[in-house]
Amino acid sequence: MDTTRTSETIDQDRRRLLGTAAVGIAAAGAASLLPSQKAAASTSDGIRPFTVSFPQEELTELRRRIVATRWPERELVSDEASRRIWSTPATVGPTQGVQLATMQKLMKYWGTEYDWSKCEARLKALPNFVTEIDGLDIHFIHVKSKHQGALPVIITHGWPGSVIELLKIIDPLTNPTAHGGAEADAFDVVIPSMPGYGFSGKPTETGWDPARIARAWIVLMKRLGYDRYVAQGGDWGALITEQMALIAPPELAAIHTNMPGTIPPEIVKALASGGPPPADLGPDEKRAYEQVAFFYKNGLGYANEMALRPQTLYGIVDSPAGLAAWILDHDADSCALIARSFDGEPEGLTRDDILDNITFYWLTNTAISSARLYWEHSQTAKAGFFDAKGITIPVGATANPSEIYTAPKSWTERAFPKLLHYGRTDKGCHFAAWEQPKIFTDEVRATFKTLQT
């Protein structure tokens, strides 16, 4: 679908709503929204510059909805303890989900002081492009380093992330000399929005599973003229990057992942049985086992729902509070980190960071289209998120302490026979590039050092 057609579709939808609903500005908010895309004439290779722009009335409408939030009563448990510490399965008490107090602080800030225009300006300042691949418009940010011989890297976000979670690492990677690095650390950075996410098109047919996205990324890098590059990702980005590694096009030299799939087959089996950790595990392996078992048992509700019934989540498209809570409740540690941020104790993520991302989902109306990736994955997945997948090309892996599970070195070495680097960091949760950009940058540099010319 090209940009022009998209705009026409949206306009028709909007006109129809205005005609039937007759609620003025509110109806504009009811329309599915894509930003006005001032695409220049297509260049010969089909890569079109993309201008980020959101109409003010959408922001006004969002604020109106935030103020009109109808709240539930508070949860019945006190899981205060879990927000004070870097949690491990043993320390997480009973939770019923995102606490009302956190949500009310978030919504109050979102509806008053929060200023989206700052984020919009940041996005606008970057070179944004759109190109059609496999029938779908793919948005991407493309920042070239000023340094000769910079290594091209394609970095993929996850859910509930977006290109916004990767903005902090663009400059350290492309401009290393300004961030404690050497010229030899320079990267050319390509940051696409996954199908159904951000400014990329929304698939109207099934089949956009991680492998198909990986194939599209390979096309994208080829179209950009890169004949030797690396790939990086966390969350879905990790899965897509792993899929690229499994396809192993000759131009892909190596990958780095901050959510590596390392769980060996016998452990996958033990986890499926729901039993206790096998007796012969070392301390790191035992902790990893407990983390995954805990997540599978208590933390997978949202992923399960999106994998099985993404369309039923109409509420997160229609309700800013519903969307925010859904996005916050990704994993226990990041949720606790965010809660602390709204308590006035920001560590790696500020209130603006969090709301930039949520607002981006809201304005692009991608809550459900993004969720469909879980559904697509469930249709074709041969292995679980964290399982070792048989990658043979060179890999760098970072294990963050507050990731859903901290990949042990032993499993990582087994999963990736050509392990370039294993980094066990002392800080960081699931959103590594967003929360700890410096550590993340160091890890990426350490991984690809030997490949840089």
Next chain:
Amino acid sequence: MNPLTKTLAAVAAWTVLAIAALVFGLCTLSAPAFANPVEDRSIRPFKVQVPQVALDDLRRRIAETRWPDRETVGDQSQGIQLAKIRPLVEYWGTAYDWRRAEAKLNSLPQFMTTIDGVDIYFIHVRSKHSHALPLIMTHGWPGSVLELLKTVGPLTDPTAHGGSPEDAFDLVLPSLPGFGFSGKPTETGWGTDRIARAWAELMKRLGYTEYVAQGGDWGSPVSNAMGRLAPAGLLGIHVNLPAVVPPEIAAVLATGGPVPAGLTGKERTAFDALSMAAKMGNRSYATMMGTRPQTIGYAINNSPAGLAAWMLGHPGFSGWTYDDSDPEKSPDEVLDDITLYWLTNTATSSGRIYWEYGGGRSPVFADPEKTNEVSLPVAITVFPGEGYQAPETWARRAYPNLIYFHEVDKGGHFAAWEQPELFSAELRAAFRSLRQRN
């Protein structure tokens, strides 16, 4: 007891206040106005009077619904289809009339009484026939007392519905804590055992010395729990979502293992249905509410379309059309129920029953339901459209004192709602032997 006129004015005033409060964003529907240091054991008449402002607010929110793009498949495999939900929600926001549901409720004697710190709403219809058997019947999620209303006539007034005076029941229909007009627990612990104790107290408070209990969906584990508790006066239970799945079958289903050997035809059919439901993810809603009721609560509490889709996502509704082709499954039927959840702001509080039960587990497994501890007489009706058809062999293994087992040819998960006459006939037959004992 008929203190109807005494406190009517006060109760009506409370109803208005409570609903006005929730419309304006306050979140205290648990009616603390009546809370006393010593529990007030009185039974207070109750009328539903939703202020117009709440209905106007609902219509306004519906008109402003922001929709997603349509699903990328041609069936229900990604959830509620846009083309199915959107017309329903648009009808909800225009021609649908809540006042008809309200009138239906108000045509019945409704009461409120505080039990174990929570206000319990209930409908109480006595039969004109003497020696009617008292029956407490429990709804489920996403149901409410509304799903049971069509059985009131057949059960309490059998002679007008093809029965005899000896078939009469006195009927008690409570709303579960956190549901409908009942209060919302402000502490954890309101699982099925505690609800069962509250129901026993309710029946005692109503002066019933001998009675039976019935339930489908959550009403089934509540009735099982009453059966285990065996409070004085409880003669037996009837369930239409029985917990008969044996432990060895449960183990295979949990790991997605192969079909166990040696199953009879009906056991195999039941196994296949349960196995398919697990594979299709029919219980993803339960997993979500079983682990994070609060998180999904923000969306469905704040979005009428979100609430409607979430409720209609229950597999019990999967065969419903919401059009007028079947009056038993008309849009008004489901919208009355959804509107009740909306107006009482119970989307989140009702989901907590899954959390209390633990992680979204299904209540159809015999071991966790401790059916072997139900020594009281148990009756089961198997409806063909239920999520699985309980085989008699499993039922006899699960419930040591099974007095009635019958497979009928019509009706689904919401049996009382879909087939009220047949359902009522089943209850008459199921409990007949317990009456004759008197």
